[in-house]
Amino acid sequence: ISTKTTLAGFEFDNCLMNAAGVYCYDAAELDQMQASKAGTFVTKSATLQARTGNPEPRYLATPLGSINSMGLPNHGLPYYLDYVSQQQIAVPNKIYFQSITGFNIDEDEQLLAQITASDFKGIVELNLSCPNVPGKPQTGYDFETVERILTRVFEVYQGPLGIKLPPYFDIVHFDQMAAILNQFPLAFVNCVNSIGNGLFIDAATETVTIKPKNGFGGIGGDYLKPTALANVHAFYQRLKPEIQIIGTGGVKSGQDVFEHLLCGASMVQVGTALQKEGPLIFDRLTAELKTIMQQKGYTQIADFQGQLKHLD
């Protein structure tokens, strides 16, 4: 039974990896991802300059998930390009993901120019959905800007590239976004980022639980799964077949992985549960997924990927 997958023309030994932001801030965390059963890793979203991010506390694990307002803390793009360059030599024949996010279209272009000038051979994940930079809207909710950015991106960058989208909650938005995305040679669309600007409070102290933005932050975990599956399936149904789907959100069991694949995902990312359990989670999720596949008589992901049945 195989859990390997293909994305952007590359084969991965396992269809599981981290979600950007989790276990990917520095070399120590990325080394742990490299040593895990994950098929590959994506770096923390990198910006032109290193950032310390928002004041702490800025992350809280809750019984059903997590809330975060990290504020894009990262070492800057050169740091991650250097790390990936080393890994391309140390662990060759493996394709890595570099997540990037600019604060405007010119920064996106500069980030891509740096990647082009480097020896990076992997896949770019352009993050259009950070909900936690005070004063900055989530680009993914501004459809005209998304179209403008993608037009410029594909004028300047020739390598495999996909985007990380926020969750949408309206069928018309799925239709409108898909119509925009189908114009571009995207390798993938990653659905979804956290649900932006949720609020988790402590009734005992009558206080919010994270410091930035009066306690408002991105919501992950169990709360997110039905929305994540809907976004994966909605875009799977609407996008041209050349644009594959990465499924992210609410994954903490092999069944959750199976559900994302059934909805149309080709790769599945793990965030909140990885933060809680650590990289050994990939051993557990892979074993649980294989058990489910075996019980159903499947030997490879293609046997059931995207085959979610409707009630017609």
Ligand SMILES: O=C(O)c1[nH]c(=O)[nH]c(=O)c1Cl
């Ligand atoms: O606060 C963050 O760093 C952050 N947090 C998220 O939940 N999603 C993102 O894309 C980012 Cl960039």
